[in-house]
Amino acid sequence: MYSVKSLKEKLPHDFLNSLYDIFSPCTVDKILMGLASKRDVTLRVNTLKYDTRQVMQYLTDMNIKFQRNTWFKDALSIKNVTEKEIQKLNIYENGGIYLQSLPSMMPPLVLQPRPGDNVLDLTAAPGGKTTQIAAIMKNKGYVLANEMDKIRFERLKYNVEKQGASIVEIKLGDGSKLGNIYKEKFDKVLLDAPCSGEGRFLASDVRTYKYWSKNEVIKLVEVQKKLFKSAYTALKPGGTMVYSTCTLNFEENEKIIDWALDNFNLKTQKIELEVPHRMEGISEGVKKEIKNSMRILPNREMEGFFICKLYKSS
Template sequence: MTSEEIEKKLPRKFVEKIKKIFPAQLIPDILKTFAIKRPTTFRINTLKISRRKALEEFRRLGIKVKEVLWYPDAFILTFPDLQTLSTTHLYQEGKIYVQNLSSMLPPLLLNPQSEDKVLDLTAAPGSKTTQISALMHNRGEVIAIEKDKARFEKLLANMRLQGVENVKVYNRDGIGIWREYFEYFDKVLVDAPCTSEGRFNILRPKTYRYWNQLKVKRMAKKQKGLIVTGFKCLKPGGSLVYSTCTFSPEENEFVINYLLKKFPQSCRIEEVKMGIKNIMPGLIRWNEVRLPQEIKNCIRVIPTELMEGFFICLFTKTKSLGE
């Protein structure tokens, strides 16, 4: 299917937005990613199995993989398919976790240490929560928040399967939690609920059937509340990662700018360095609006045949909000 044919199937205003965000020469290849079935990617759950043991099991079971250069615990499945992989003890015992490569980036950028106190503000279904726990070797303290009851139950099930022991989970709205945890955490992840534009696929029309600009605006309002809450919970000197799996600047750069304007003396955007090529800087101009230069330090993951579109920003809290 050509990029022109794909374009006709997607919402017109969404395509217009994509064409404004990305350089013209990338548009045909980006549009083609909305019509593909991406290869299965997964990470080893080091809480249950070492990388060496996992590789031995891959060979024993006839599982063929490609390594991911920027994350030694991540792999691309080349044989068999996901359905067959899901019948193995590696999958059923939580020794591996199927996850898109883009989704693995925010916890890596957060870089939680074993002694840290970490907040995962919108945690379900648990892909990043369990990855954080693995990066911390099941030590330290992680608080995970999930408002939706069904998603909360999914989060609990994933944590049990993955052998997570250092996480306390709360079924509640994250907005307002700063009153109990003001400047308590060393690290905060705000992987915000979003319009999920990075997951649009014409093979699954329901992924974009209800998309519209009003939904983008509603999400942006919710995201601003979450990022402010997360920042209030963060210790001075601590790090906050904000991420979405969507393209709209209203849900990304404009949310970042909202935090910068709200706490101009206390937050700094750090330059993001990841070992991947398919990235571009955050936008500093959208329509007629100019944004601060430092927003260029954010990254946009350009969608490819392997990776979904993503947005990531790393903040440091430079000064207490109580000072």
């Protein structure tokens, strides 16, 4: 078990400084312990193929212990087997379940797509959120899932086919250029942006943070702004957009929203999803309405996450 002191010695110094710039010392200590926590394996039931109670009965028959999530009935936390053991199950191999972290399931729930909607998932690989959106829509409507990396695109394609998400069209291309191709076409847009991944750092695995740097954060902010502009352009007036990251810093989260509110015809919306460990977006130094966004700090159940819901005015 790590101590707070030992965690401070392991993690990048500039990263720690950025946490202290945003949070109180007590909160930083909690974040650090969250980054040292071992979390349960979590999965989402693919309701395009199975009812959640069927999956629960299947797991019970296989002597697999689980807990049903309180805020999303199709999410299960697994208590006594590993990811690799789950991947050997027939129900996994046929696409009946999908291994997915709990915060990763939140953006589609916040987006609230409906059957018949046109939806864009701008940076979609590996496909967990894409296939969740298709399941929420009951495979009725249209989802365009875009990915620019060829290897990740192939993974996205595989998962969409395996999950039976038949309303999803897969596209390989630069998401920052997509808005001009599909101008004001979509009712809903999800931008789960490429980010520095600070919320997913694992103290026990140096590979999760060895490439982190302040310069990398600066570069990512520019990428996020280009993708945001594209997402906004693709969204219909009166449409809903969700911006999310799995990072903790202010620059890739609240400051992106602050910039967007200055440059686009957008308003933040209150997120009604009631989940444990949530806190308001930090509004110090930015617009007060950014409080409507939601942060999850790393903890025993979940990695760190940021979500903001936005409405494009007519």
